């Protein structure tokens with residue numbers, strides 16, 4: 001159970017934050033929650049190496065490399081060259097001795113197949129984890145997270161009318177939606193897309209929800225699944241990993257006002273998206289939850305970019321306004 005605390009008022013709503021960034025393993029984050037399920041399967045089976053894929057900013061790859069190294073399992077990471085920059089996540093992957101193969105994004109699929117084949121031919125038993133921890137196992141991790149949210153609401157006599165989160169592959173959001181559909185709770189779960197456009201990004205979430213419900217023999221009308229899947233692509237900017245002044249400012253403000261690190265690829269973009277969306281929504285006096293999905297090492301990449309001058313300027317303008 002990760003902590004939920006209030007961080008103040010935005011547009012007449014009281015905003016709470018659920019700190020999945022504080023999951024106590026390797027800087028936490030949703031990729032830990034998801035990866036645990038995959039590694040339970042690895043531990044139960046006769047696997048002797050792990051294969052996954054993701055960019056150099058991928059928290060998923062860092063976590064999978066760490067959990068593999070812990071077990072002494074060799075880990076292969078296939079990474080698209082288009083999103084390969086020097087990041088702390090990449091440094092961690094190297095620290096965990098992951099074998100990183102960088103190829104053009106169009107060749108990633110083929111490279112994964114080739115790697116699995118090569119490992120099998122050399123007598124190995126590789127376990128493949130989809131990028132970002134996508135799939136039923138990853139979805140299940142966030143059905144459990146949804147249960148934690150409900151339990152917190154019950155214990156604190158509080159209801160969140162909306163839950164906002166950063167949505168990438170949409171697995172995290174799919175899990176929350178499954179949790180909501182299974183309990184019939186009244187609220188809106190809003191995914192702020194960090195890269196994918198409509199309708200594709202939303203379609204993927206709808207399929208993930210259906211796949212999970214089908215696997216667990218649950219019958220929920222398609223119409224309800226569609227209605228519950230809210231995915232906004234208004235805050236993507238120039239795509240995955242892009243940033244701007246407003247997002248950088250959001251990151252700075254969050255760190256100064258709440259001591260909570262965000263990053264420009266995921267949580268900073270989503271938090272900025274949430275506050276903008278709330279401003280347009282004209283809600284009054286409602287409780288809103290922001291799910292902090294982690295990615296703390298990315299915050300340090302941002303710190304290398306955001307200079308102290310901006311920070312001081314922020315302080316002086318704040319004092320002037322006070």
Ligand SMILES: *Cc1c(COP(=O)(O)O)cnc(C)c1O
Pocket residue numbers: 029030031058059060132166167168169170171172173266267293294295
């Ligand atoms: C991967 C990631 C996301 C997106 O999660 P999905 O389940 O792929 O939608 C959001 N935030 C952080 C910090 C992430 O690492």
